[in-house]
Amino acid sequence: xxxxxxxxxxxxxxxxxxxxGAVVLYISRPVLGMVTAALILAFLTHPVVRFLNTRLRxxxxxxxxxxxxxxxxxxxxxxxxxTPIAVDAVRAIKVDxxxxxxxxxxxxMEARLSSIRTIQAFGTRLSxxxxxxPILDALAGTTPSELPSLESLLDLIPxxxxxxxxxxxxxxxxxxxxxxxIFLTLIIAVYLSIDAGRFHQGLVDxxxxxxxxxxxxxxxxIGHVWSAFFRGQITVSxxxxxxxxxxxxxxxxxxxxxxxxxxxVLALIPSLGPILALIPAVVVALVQGTTSPYLISLNISNLTxxxxxxxxxxxxxxxxxxxxxxxxxxxxxxxxxxxxLLGVVIGTTVAGxxxxxxxxxxxxxxxxxxxxxxxxxxxxxxxxxxxxxxPQQVRPPARTVRWIYLQVQERYPQFSSIAGAWSGxxxx
Numbered sequence: 089x090x091x092x093x094x095x096x097x098x099x100x101x102x103x104x105x106x107x108x109g110a111v112v113l114y115i116s117r118p119v120l121g122m123v124t125a126a127l128i129l130a131f132l133t134h135p136v137v138r139f140l141n142t143r144l145r146x147x148x149x150x151x152x153x154x155x156x157x158x159x160x161x162x163x164x165x166x167x168x169x170x171t172p173i174a175v176d177a178v179r180a181i182k183v184d185x186x187x188x189x190x191x192x193x194x195x196x197m198e199a200r201l202s203s204i205r206t207i208q209a210f211g212t213r214l215s216x217x218x219x220x221x222p223i224l225d226a227l228a229g230t231t232p233s234e235l236p237s238l239e240s241l242l243d244l245i246p247x248x249x250x251x252x253x254x255x256x257x258x259x260x261x262x263x264x265x266x267x268x269x270i271f272l273t274l275i276i277a278v279y280l281s282i283d284a285g286r287f288h289q290g291l292v293d294x295x296x297x298x299x300x301x302x303x304x305x306x307x308x309x310i311g312h313v314w315s316a317f318f319r320g321q322i323t324v325s326x327x328x329x330x331x332x333x334x335x336x337x338x339x340x341x342x343x344x345x346x347x348x349x350x351x352x353v354l355a356l357i358p359s360l361g362p363i364l365a366l367i368p369a370v371v372v373a374l375v376q377g378t379t380s381p382y383l384i385s386l387n388i389s390n391l392t393x394x395x396x397x398x399x400x401x402x403x404x405x406x407x408x409x410x411x412x413x414x415x416x417x418x419x420x421x422x423x424x425x426x427x428x429l430l431g432v433v434i435g436t437t438v439a440g441x442x443x444x445x446x447x448x449x450x451x452x453x454x455x456x457x458x459x460x461x462x463x464x465x466x467x468x469x470x471x472x473x474x475x476x477x478x479p480q481q482v483r484p485p486a487r488t489v490r491w492i493y494l495q496v497q498e499r500y501p502q503f504s505s506i507a508g509a510w511s512g513x514x515x516x
Contacts, residue, residue: 122269124442126276130284131318133159137281152281156274173345180379181343181372302470306460309471310453313421317449320417325355327416328408332365335400339393340380342372351401355408358448359429360436362408366401373397421452 093101113120133155140151280287288307295303329352336344347369354361373394378384383393409425423431431451435443463470 119272121442122273123276124446125273126280128318129156129159129273129277130280131315132322133277133281134284134315135319137284149282152278155281156278170349174349177343177346181346181376305471306456309456313452313456314449316417317421317452320413320421321356321358323416324408324413325352327412328352328355328362328404331404331407332401335404336369336397338380339396339400340378340383341369341397342376342379347372351404357444358432359425360432360444362401362405366398369397369401370394421448423448423452423455427451 116123133152136155136158137148137151140146140154141148144151146154291307292300292304329348331348332351333345333348336347341347347365350368351362351365354365357364373396374390377390378388378393378396383396388396414422421428428448428451431447432444435445435447435450437443439446459472460470463472
């Protein structure tokens with residue numbers, strides 16, 4: 089056995105390794121986004137790779153390549169199905185009506201602002217012209233006094249040609265860079281999928297022999313958090329897109345499909361995404377109104393319809409937050425909504441879109457690590473409170489609607505009489 093290091097040497101080397109790791113991370117900033125995307129792809133394709141490798145006896149490399157080819161086919165097939173429906177939905181959202189509404193609102197705003205250039209307050213006449221006049225000028229815009237001459241237009245041709253050439257070169261460079269980044273991300277993801285077991289064992293081997301089993305369990309729990317989040321969040325997004333599409337169609341909201349698709353995509357951002365999805369839906373409702381014959385027969389105004397859409401989205405968000413997400417994601421991401429919201433805000437500030445999407449599993453991972461460390465500090469079983477007290481029951485699909493109804497009844501006791509009657513029927 090080699091010479092043992094002193095405590096001082098160990099401390100100095102440990103600090104040096106941390107500093108070297110920080111420098112490596114700093115230098116690797118340009119590729120961190122690609123590595124993160126590759127890790128997400130590896131997580132998403134891991135069940136398929138494992139199935140092909142263990143059940144169908146594919147070699148690990150062939151299983152990984154097959155999984156990514158299947159993923160590519162699915163991603164290529166989805167636009168073929170969605171594009172025609174999305175185009176029709178976009179056409180249903182009349183841009184001209186939106187422009188007319190903006191012009192109407194601008195005209196009304198000019199009149200309202202003009203009426204408050206001077207106001208009476210406590211018997212004193214106050215002039216708001218220094219504040220109001222710049223806004224009125226911005227709303228009014230400017231009108232050209234004369235048309236440009238032919239000579240001036242000819243003089244602009246070389247400049248315009250140079251601008252077009254610059255834009256074309258920029259687009260070509262951007263497209264090439266994006267294509268290379270996608271290709272490199274796929275290559276990294278394939279290697280991660282092939283060598284997942286080797287990476288896992290390598291991390292375990294870094295721990296001292298006495299702690300390797302605990303470290304293995306800790307890595308498994310962290311991996312469960314991330315895999316449950318990604319797969320569960322995608323499932324939740326698909327369900328939300330479907331529910332929003334059906335709900336918007338039921339109330340006659342123009343462009344229901346594209347608005348449902350928007351809600352599903354934005355649902356990937358926990359807490360903040362559903363709020364962002366609400367904005368375009370309310371704007372469309374306010375501008376265009378409903379297409380539902382029943383609501384039209386009631387002569388409801390666009391403002392009333394916007395309130396109905398607001399209530400519909402609020403109901404969908406409650407269904408998602410209280411029933412759908414807890415049931416699908418389970419206790420892997422069992423965080424209070426305010427904690428997730430704060431994590432999303434901080435993550436967006438630090439890392440943009442990546443930070444917003446990865447905030448929830450990052451905070452959940454921190455909870456796992458802190459809980460483990462605290463249990464070790466107080467000499468308690470290291471994974472106490474990291475394991476759910478009771479496994480979640482997987483209910484047959486035929487009972488899903490009834491299960492959701494009973495969950496609603498449990499949270500809202502005013503439906504107890506109806507639920508009681510339902511339970512009585514089952515007992516008979």
